[in-house]
Amino acid sequence: MRPFGTTIFTEMSALAARTGAVNLGQGFPDTDGPGEMLAAAAEALAGGANQYPPLAGIPGLRSAIAAHEQRFWGLTRDPDGEVAVTAGATEAIAAAILALCEPGDEVVCFEPYYDSYAASITLAGAVRRPVTLRPGPAGRFEFDPDELREAFGPRTRLVLLNSPHNPTGKVFTPAELELIAGLCREHDVFAVTDEVYEHLVFPDAASPHVPLATLPGMLERTLRISSAGKTFSCTGWKVGWATGPARLVSAMLRVKQFLTFVNGAPLQPAVAVALSLPDSYFTGFTAGLRDRRDRLVAGLADAGLAVLPSEGTYFVTADIRPLGGTDGIEFCRALPGRSGVVAVPTQVFYDHQEAGRHLIRFAFCKRPEVIDEAVRRLKS
Ligand code: PMP
Numbered sequence: 001m002r003p004f005g006t007t008i009f010t011e012m013s014a015l016a017a018r019t020g021a022v023n024l025g026q027g028f029p030d031t032d033g034p035g036e037m038l039a040a041a042a043e044a045l046a047g048g049a050n051q052y053p054p055l056a057g058i059p060g061l062r063s064a065i066a067a068h069e070q071r072f073w074g075l076t077r078d079p080d081g082e083v084a085v086t087a088g089a090t091e092a093i094a095a096a097i098l099a100l101c102e103p104g105d106e107v108v109c110f111e112p113y114y115d116s117y118a119a120s121i122t123l124a125g126a127v128r129r130p131v132t133l134r135p136g137p138a139g140r141f142e143f144d145p146d147e148l149r150e151a152f153g154p155r156t157r158l159v160l161l162n163s164p165h166n167p168t169g170k171v172f173t174p175a176e177l178e179l180i181a182g183l184c185r186e187h188d189v190f191a192v193t194d195e196v197y198e199h200l201v202f203p204d205a206a207s208p209h210v211p212l213a214t215l216p217g218m219l220e221r222t223l224r225i226s227s228a229g230k231t232f233s234c235t236g237w238k239v240g241w242a243t244g245p246a247r248l249v250s251a252m253l254r255v256k257q258f259l260t261f262v263n264g265a266p267l268q269p270a271v272a273v274a275l276s277l278p279d280s281y282f283t284g285f286t287a288g289l290r291d292r293r294d295r296l297v298a299g300l301a302d303a304g305l306a307v308l309p310s311e312g313t314y315f316v317t318a319d320i321r322p323l324g325g326t327d328g329i330e331f332c333r334a335l336p337g338r339s340g341v342v343a344v345p346t347q348v349f350y351d352h353q354e355a356g357r358h359l360i361r362f363a364f365c366k367r368p369e370v371i372d373e374a375v376r377r378l379k380s
Pocket residue numbers: 087088089090091114162165166194196226227228229230235238239240
């Protein structure tokens with residue numbers, strides 16, 4: 001694991017703390033999630049829910065996860081066997097890869113990728129086969145279907161797909177998903193989907209979010225992962241989940257029992273409450289986030305950056321070349337000193353770093369006044 005060093009999020013948040021810069025690096029909200037959820041956690045904590053929950057999670061949360069998947073995505077899950085609670089999406093991703101991959105197996109993913117993917121693939125002794133996302137004519141990130149086809153081979157074990165996608169803000173369209181699904185069927189491989197931003201899609205996206213598991217022939221081969229962190233603004237709680245056919249969920253649990261075993265006893269009932277909130281919570285949260293995206297995008301453009309479209313997530317990507325920048329890492333390390341703002345260099349999320357050298361990522365999951373202050377600093 002030595003080459004993995006310290007994550008960019010840790011480095012950049014420490015830099016923000018040290019310099020007093022506005023932190024638009026690590027993706028965490030600066031306001032709390034729904035009051036009902038917080039009250040339920042406090043009540044559970046005071047009410048004795050403080051010992052090991054069952055390995056797969058408390059029944060009330062598993063039922064709430066199943067009901068949520070039915071309500072939003074039309075997926076029917078048996079809470080007993082097809083749903084497992086994990087220590088954030090991060091643990092679910094790690095446990096899924098460790099469970100499904102033998103050493104030497106290949107994992108097809110898209111770059112830039114969330115940093116834990118490379119680490120988990122390495123821990124499993126597996127090999128990543130990244131397919132590069134590149135801005136197309138309108139700035140939207142796209143992949144070359146031939147490159148995707150070539151990434152599949154006899155050793156391919158699974159596809160790891162993140163949509164809505166961090167860091168680009170891309171939402172994969174049904175046509176793109178069908179290409180991926182077709183290759184999964186053709187090569188008879190599993191899919192692990194990271195859908196932590198499932199609700200955070202803006203109305204101007206090329207398409208709404210579609211879980212890969214809903215495509216023909218995919219339900220039986222897909223482990224779908226999500227988390228409370230992003231949707232309910234509680235990234236520090238680390239309550240996530242995986243859903244899928246019982247054979248995949250139980251394989252993942254076999255690994256998970258030796259990673260953390262369980263976590264978040266008093267938080268689990270609270271996340272069940274959050275998942276059961278009316279549709280208006282989900283649409284309201286996304287609408288608020290969209291306003292903040294628009295605010296930051298306008299400000300970044302005003303400050304002279306070339307901003308790429310963000311269709312969802314907490315993030316927007318900007319090209320530093322109009323400001324004379326060439327290397328995002330250098331640019332981001334200097335930015336707190338130059339302007340008092342922290343961003344994240346996208347290049348660290350690639351194997352082919354050249355493709356992202358000039359790109360940096362900003363988080364807009366912050367209060368409007370914080371975004372305005374960051375913009376003011378960047379402009380000056
Ligand atoms: N996947 C993606 C794409 C993410 O951006 C994050 C960061 N929240 C995670 C997984 C990890 O989620 P969690 O904090 O629930 O482990």
